[in-house]
Amino acid sequence: MSTARERILAATEELLASKDALAISTRAICDRAKVGMPEIYRQFGDKQGLLTAVACIGFERFLANKRRNPMTDDPVADLRTAWDSHVAFALDNPHLYRLMFTPAPESQPRAVGEARALLLSALERCRAAGRLRTPLELAGQSILTANVGVCLMALSFPELYGAPEISRSVRDAVIGAVTGDEREDTRITDGIVLAQALVGTLTGTAPAGGDAIARLSQALQGSGPRGDE
Amino acid sequence: MSTARERILAATEELLASKDALAISTRAICDRAKVGMPEIYRQFGDKQGLLTAVACIGFERFLANKRRNPMTDDPVADLRTAWDSHVAFALDNPHLYRLMFTPAPESQPRAVGEARALLLSALERCRAAGRLRTPLELAGQSILTANVGVCLMALSFPELYGAPEISRSVRDAVIGAVTGDEREDTRITDGIVLAQALVGTLTGTAPAGGDAIARLSQALQGSGPRGDE
DNA sequence: TCGAAGGCGTTAGCAACGCTTTCTTAGCTG
DNA sequence: CAGCTAAGAAAGCGTTGCTAACGCCTTCGA
Numbered sequence: 018m019s020t021a022r023e024r025i026l027a028a029t030e031e032l033l034a035s036k037d038a039l040a041i042s043t044r045a046i047c048d049r050a051k052v053g054m055p056e057i058y059r060q061f062g063d064k065q066g067l068l069t070a071v072a073c074i075g076f077e078r079f080l081a082n083k084r085r086n087p088m089t090d091d092p093v094a095d096l097r098t099a100w101d102s103h104v105a106f107a108l109d110n111p112h113l114y115r116l117m118f119t120p121a122p123e124s125q126p127r128a129v130g131e132a133r134a135l136l137l138s139a140l141e142r143c144r145a146a147g148r149l150r151t152p153l154e155l156a157g158q159s160i161l162t163a164n165v166g167v168c169l170m171a172l173s174f175p176e177l178y179g180a181p182e183i184s185r186s187v188r189d190a191v192i193g194a195v196t197g198d199e200r201e202d203t204r205i206t207d208g209i210v211l212a213q214a215l216v217g218t219l220t221g222t223a224p225a226g227g228d229a230i231a232r233l234s235q236a237l238q239g240s241g242p243r244g245d246e
Numbered sequence: 247m248s249t250a251r252e253r254i255l256a257a258t259e260e261l262l263a264s265k266d267a268l269a270i271s272t273r274a275i276c277d278r279a280k281v282g283m284p285e286i287y288r289q290f291g292d293k294q295g296l297l298t299a300v301a302c303i304g305f306e307r308f309l310a311n312k313r314r315n316p317m318t319d320d321p322v323a324d325l326r327t328a329w330d331s332h333v334a335f336a337l338d339n340p341h342l343y344r345l346m347f348t349p350a351p352e353s354q355p356r357a358v359g360e361a362r363a364l365l366l367s368a369l370e371r372c373r374a375a376g377r378l379r380t381p382l383e384l385a386g387q388s389i390l391t392a393n394v395g396v397c398l399m400a401l402s403f404p405e406l407y408g409a410p411e412i413s414r415s416v417r418d419a420v421i422g423a424v425t426g427d428e429r430e431d432t433r434i435t436d437g438i439v440l441a442q443a444l445v446g447t448l449t450g451t452a453p454a455g456g457d458a459i460a461r462l463s464q465a466l467q468g469s470g471p472r473g474d475e
Numbered sequence: 476t477c478g479a480a481g482g483c484g485t486t487a488g489c490a491a492c493g494c495t496t497t498c499t500t501a502g503c504t505g
Numbered sequence: 506c507a508g509c510t511a512a513g514a515a516a517g518c519g520t521t522g523c524t525a526a527c528g529c530c531t532t533c534g535a
Contacts, residue, residue: 020511020512021511021512021513039268042491042492042493043492043493043494044491044492044493051513052512052513053512053513053514053515054493054494054495054514055494055495055496055512055513055514056511056512056513057493057494058493058494058495059511059512063493063494064493064494118399118402119348119398119402120402120403129403129406133406151415155411155412155415158406158407158411158412158415159412159415159416159419162395162396162399162400162407162412162416163392163395163396163416163419163420165395165399166391166392166394166395166396166397166398166399166416167391167392167395168395169348169395169398169399169402170347170391170394170395170398171391173347173348173349173398174349174358177358177362177387178387178391182384182387183384183387183388183391186380186384186387186388186423186424187388187391187392187395187420189423190388190392190419190420190422190423190424191392191416191419191420193419193423194415194418194419194422194423195415195419249482249483250482250483250484271520271521271522272521272522272523273520273521273522280484281483281484282483282484282485282486283485283522283523283524284483284484284485284523284524284525285482285483285484286522286523287522287523287524288482288483292522292523293522293523
């Protein structure tokens with residue numbers, strides 16, 4: 018048999034799979050872990066302490082998950098993949114996720130900080146690839162906030178949450194705005210690229226193909242600044 | 247003296263100004279409302295029933311707030327204003343907001359539905375103005391989810407929440423993506439405008455000022471499609 | 476004017492909760 | 506073997522949400 022502490026943690030995690038943290042009684046935990054009531058308080062001082070420890074373990078699983086995300090040669094696509102795996106984790110472990118991201122007074126700035134660090138390093142890769150048009154810090158906060166926000170919302174209103182569509186929509190909006198990658202509307206940035214090349218040609222300050230005008234004209238076709246559908 | 251029901255509701259709202267709903271005991275409510283314990287259960291059946299009633303009142307204030315938002319002739323700007331007033335309400339009434347948007351089993355799809363309806367009508371105005379490039383339904387869900395999500399996140403991690411910057415960032419990203427309005431980077435759309443005029447000039451198919459090239463060159467200055475800041 | 480009805484206050488108490496105290500036992504270490 | 510710490514057993518504390526039983530007093534129709 019394992020140690021008492023491990024049994025308590027395991028029992029709590031198991032109960033957390035079906036009930037909210039607040040609906041779990043310390044007695045139920047003790048029954049399932051086959052320990053006496055005082056054991057919880059000897060080990061964790063507090064019910065909140067126990068929940069914090071469980072949240073910590075959850076964060077470790079969460080971060081391990083995130084670290085497993087492959088690094089492709091498209092850092093922006095990696096951002097989107099990370100977003101999706103985050104959402105999947107939340108939907109798979111609703112009560113645990115709520116426990117992790119809805120602290121009572123204050124609990125784990127450490128683990129959240131680590132998640133932030135992971136995100137920032139992913140963003141740094143975007144920056145290195147010249148695909149970030151927002152201050153790194155703000156970009157990270159925006160993505161993290163939106164990501165957690167979408168998850169909490171999905172857990173609170175599952176019937177209002179329309180499957181992954183809405184997560185994808187917010188994801189592409191935020192990541193797109195931060196990186197400058199327009200997902201569904203790359204024509205705009207293409208337009209800029211071509212316009213820059215064109216100006217370079219016309220002013221004689223940059224090398225550009227002679228067909229710049231034709232390509233620009235074609236690229237701009239139908240892409241107004243405020244498209245009227 | 248007012249009726250018992252009103253006093254109970256008022257007392258709960260007052261306590262909710264300083265404590266979380268779960269930290270409020272029914273006895274404290276009764277003390278403050280000068281009623282006996284059974285009164286709560288005669289009136290609301292349940293503590294949850296009382297909290298639901300309070301949440302209802304909160305939604306009414308919330309919706310009244312939203313309805314007070316002026317309708318300017320720029321429906322997209324109105325969307326942004328509504329977003330900001332939503333966030334302000336959440337920050338002003340943290341515990342009430344949490345109560346409203348973190349239901350236990352399920353509570354007010356009615357009030358949330360009304361908020362959604364308000365949002366959809368605002369989006370309909372955008373659509374009428376030709377400033378919506380996303381299905382109405384999905385646009386509404388995306389904005390509402392992101393908005394509530396940012397608020398819940400801000401309440402859970404106030405120290406991590408960097409003032410209104412991040413709300414603005416997510417707001418402009420989501421609303422921008424949904425409407426096609428680029429907020430902070432209007433240079434891009436300006437670039438498109440000028441580029442179109444330029445192409446018109448060069449191909450002789452549109453009237454444009456002779457300084458088009460100069461203006462385009464200036465407008466594009468420093469605005470790369472993948473700016474390396 | 477009377478009497479039924481219902482809104483409201485009072486007292487007392489239940490079961491469940493988080494948490495504590497006390498005592499005892501088991502197992503390892505020096 | 507002595508001494509330490511980890512951990513199981515039992516009992517109980519105070520608070521919580523909630524209920525039962527009773528009685529007052531206003532309202533209102535007959």
